[in-house]
Amino acid sequence: MKRVFTLLILIISFSHVSMAQYLEVYYGVKAGTNISQLYYTGDQNNFLDNDRMKVAAHFGPFAEIVFNDFFSLQPELLYSIKGARFKDTSDADLRYHYEYHYLSLPVMAKYYVTERINIQAGPQVAYLLNAKNLSIDDINRSTYGYEEAPINLYEETEHIDAGIVLGVGYLTETGFYLSARYNLGLLNTSKLQEGIDRNLTNGVIQLSAGFSFF
Numbered sequence: 001m002k003r004v005f006t007l008l009i010l011i012i013s014f015s016h017v018s019m020a021q022y023l024e025v026y027y028g029v030k031a032g033t034n035i036s037q038l039y040y041t042g043d044q045n046n047f048l049d050n051d052r053m054k055v056a057a058h059f060g061p062f063a064e065i066v067f068n069d070f071f072s073l074q075p076e077l078l079y080s081i082k083g084a085r086f087k088d089t090s091d092a093d094l095r096y097h098y099e100y101h102y103l104s105l106p107v108m109a110k111y112y113v114t115e116r117i118n119i120q121a122g123p124q125v126a127y128l129l130n131a132k133n134l135s136i137d138d139i140n141r142s143t144y145g146y147e148e149a150p151i152n153l154y155e156e157t158e159h160i161d162a163g164i165v166l167g168v169g170y171l172t173e174t175g176f177y178l179s180a181r182y183n184l185g186l187l188n189t190s191k192l193q194e195g196i197d198r199n200l201t202n203g204v205i206q207l208s209a210g211f212s213f214f
Contacts, residue, residue, distance in 0.1 A: 023065055023066060023067060024065075024066040025063055025064070025065050025066070026063070026064045026066070026212050026213060026214055027061065027062070027063050027064075027212070027213050028061070028062050028063075028064070028175070028177060028210050028211050028212035028213055029059075029060070029061050029062070029210055029211060030059065030060065030061075030062055030076070030078075030177065030179075030208045030209065030210025030211075031057065031058065031059035031060075031208065031209065031210065032057070032058055032059075032179075032206060032207045032208035032209055032210075033055060033056070033057060033058075033206070033207045033208075034054075034055070034056045034057060034058050034080060034081060034082060034204050034205070034206055035053050035054075035055055035204065035205040035206075035207075036053060036054050036056065036081075036082040036083055036084065036202065036203065036204040036205070037052075037053045037054065037084045037203050037204075038083070038084040038098065038189075038200050038201070038202065038203070039185075039200070039201045039202075039203055040198070040199065040200055041199045042196075042197040042198040042199055052084070052085045052086065053084065053085075054082070054083045054084050054085050054097070054098075054099070056080075056081035056082065056083065056099070057080075057081055058078045058079065058080040058081065058104070058206060058208070059078065059079055060076060060077050060078035060079055060104075061076070061077055062074055062075065062076040062077075062210070063075055063076075064110070064212060069112065069115075070111060070112050071109070071110070071111060071112075072109075072110045072112075072118075073107065073108070073109055073110070074107070074108040074110055074120070075105065075106070075107045075108075076104075076105070076106050076107075076108070077103070077104075077105055078103070078104045078105075078106070079101070079102075079103060079104075079129075080101075080102045080103075080104045080126070080204075081099065081100070081101055081102075082099075082100045082102065082202050082204055083097070083098040083099040083100050084098050085097050085098075086098075095135065096133055096134075096135050097133065097134035097135065098131075098132075098133055098134075098153070099130075099131070099132055099133075099134060100128060100130075100131045100157065100189070100202070101128070101129040101130040101131070102126040102127065102128055102129060102161065103126065103127045103129055104124060104125075104126040105124065105125050105126065106122055106123070106124040106165050106183075107122045107123060107124070108120040108121065108122040108165065108167070109121055109122050110169065116170055116171050116172065116173075117168070117169070117170055118168065118169045118170075118171070119167075119168050119169075120165075120166070120167050120168065120169055120179070120181070121164070121165065121166050121167075122164070122165055123162065123163070123164060123165070124162065124163050124164070124165050124183060125160065125161070125162045126160070126161040126162070127159060127160060128154070128157055128158070128159045128160070128161065130154060131152070131153040131154045131156075131157040132150040132151060132152055132153055132154075133150065133151040133153050134150050135150075135151060155191075156190065156191055157189055157190065157191060158187065158188065158189050158190070158191055160187070161185055161187050161189055161202060162185070162186055162187050163183055163184050163185040163186045163187070163201075163202065164183075164184050164186065165181050165182070165183050165184075165206075166181065166182050166184075167179055167180055167181030167182065167206070168180055168181075171212065175211050175212040175213065175214055176209070176210075176211055176212075177208075177209065177210040177211060177212050178208070178209055179206075179207075179208045179210075180205075180206070180207055180208075181205075181206040181208070182203075182204070182205055182206070183202065183203070183204040183206055184201075184202075184203055185201040185202035185203065185204075186201065187201065188200060188201065189201065189202060
């Protein structure tokens with residue numbers, strides 16, 4: 001799957017070179033905040049009780065391929081951190097902090113409702129770079145002054161995620177760029193384990209700022 005992901009990036013890169021001969025192509029960089037959570041279904045009814053959204057970051061380059069005054073296509077390559085925080089319902093002193101690091105490739109179709117404001121939608125595929133559980137035990141922290149060591153979740157987590165992205169954007173005359181999106185994961189991020197019925201999907205509110213080089 002890693003080779004497929006790499007091949008997809010190369011195909012899009014070569015497509016940019018070809019299309020740049022016939023269409024306007026603008027490049028830019030962006031960064032911003034992820035406000036993420038995990039959606040759970042399965043036989044452990046209290047698995048994500050008392051869950052809270054996780055605040056993290058994303059950043060990376062993008063290209064906007066302009067077809068006319070109304071339509072454009074914007075592929076991006078983002079380093080994006082997702083996850084969730086929640087408490088153990090059987091131990092009030094124990095909290096979990098799931099953190100997933102992805103290399104994400106959204107491809108957004110953009111429609112400009114005005115010269116500066118656009119609505120956007122498209123698919124996204126992501127490759128998992130790292131996954132860990134930063135568990136926190138309040139008793140250990142208050143008594144001994146340390147937190148639990150991170151637990152590696154990489155082998156327990158599916159390495160490919162995919163979903164859909166919806167959002168709005170604003171582009172100023174100077175090239176400054178703002179956007180707000182919601183990313184809905186469609187694939188189970190938890191690997192199947194014998195005797196455990198667990199389905200975890202990502203949900204992310206994404207607020208971004210960037211600059212487009214005209």
